[in-house]
Amino acid sequence: EVQLVESGGGLVQPGGSLRLSCAASGFTFSTYWMIWVRQAPGKGLEWVANIKQDGSEKHYVDSVKGRFTISRDNAQNSLYLQMNSLRAEDTAVYYCAFGREDSTYTFLKYWGQGTLVTVSS
Amino acid sequence: DIVMTQSPDSLAVSLGERATINCKSSQSVLHSSNKKNYLGWYQQKPRQPPKLLIYWASTRESGVPDRFSGSGSGTDFTLTISSLQAEDVAVYYCHQYYDIPFTFGPGTKVDIK
Numbered sequence: 001e002v003q004l005v006e007s008g009g010g011l012v013q014p015g016g017s018l019r020l021s022c023a024a025s026g027f028t029f030s031t032y033w034m035i036w037v038r039q040a041p042g043k044g045l046e047w048v049a050n051i052k053q054d055g056s057e058k059h060y061v062d063s064v065k066g067r068f069t070i071s072r073d074n075a076q077n078s079l080y081l082q083m084n085s086l087r088a089e090d091t092a093v094y095y096c097a098f099g100r101e102d103s104t105y106t107f108l109k110y111w112g113q114g115t116l117v118t119v120s121s
Numbered sequence: 122d123i124v125m126t127q128s129p130d131s132l133a134v135s136l137g138e139r140a141t142i143n144c145k146s147s148q149s150v151l152h153s154s155n156k157k158n159y160l161g162w163y164q165q166k167p168r169q170p171p172k173l174l175i176y177w178a179s180t181r182e183s184g185v186p187d188r189f190s191g192s193g194s195g196t197d198f199t200l201t202i203s204s205l206q207a208e209d210v211a212v213y214y215c216h217q218y219y220d221i222p223f224t225f226g227p228g229t230k231v232d233i234k
Binding site for chain 1: 122159161163165170171172173176177182214216218219221222223224225226227228
């Protein structure tokens, strides 16, 4: 059974940092692009970042470029999101997700349950 | 960036009746090489992650009831629930995966009338 379990969320002050993790199991993690998607409270979905199977290619939405870093450890079947210089508008539930094997351009078939990040003083 | 819009913002439909949600992309998401529309539909219920319903604009995900169907091509797409059930109350999002950054529509809330 495919499982994605996010962790690392919490309350952080503006300007602070947080590192999210996503533990993957039940599939061959190293063969999929992985994605982070977020959802602000009561709002819609926003694609945040994705990372290639070997970590050699990464893409970000403009609003997080230079502040967030996506990474992965295929030996640990884990995906990460390092979030620096956090702002109130980064407050959201953060989901990790993936879709088609070996494809950048993919729908999102599997989602974790999400972890809540709250940026507030 | 490709901007996704949806209409209506919300709708209320009687049980057993049809619900139709529209999605429009600011540029075509039809890939010329494989003639596939890079468009998906998701259902999200409160306090749950989104669930994939439709991909390639019209391919139903395994296990999704056949009352859900997707149609359209290029820039205009539709999700239809042919006979609304109580468990279909949710927010529905379209999603383009044609170009990075991948983007979602703002969502359409479906309720029972």
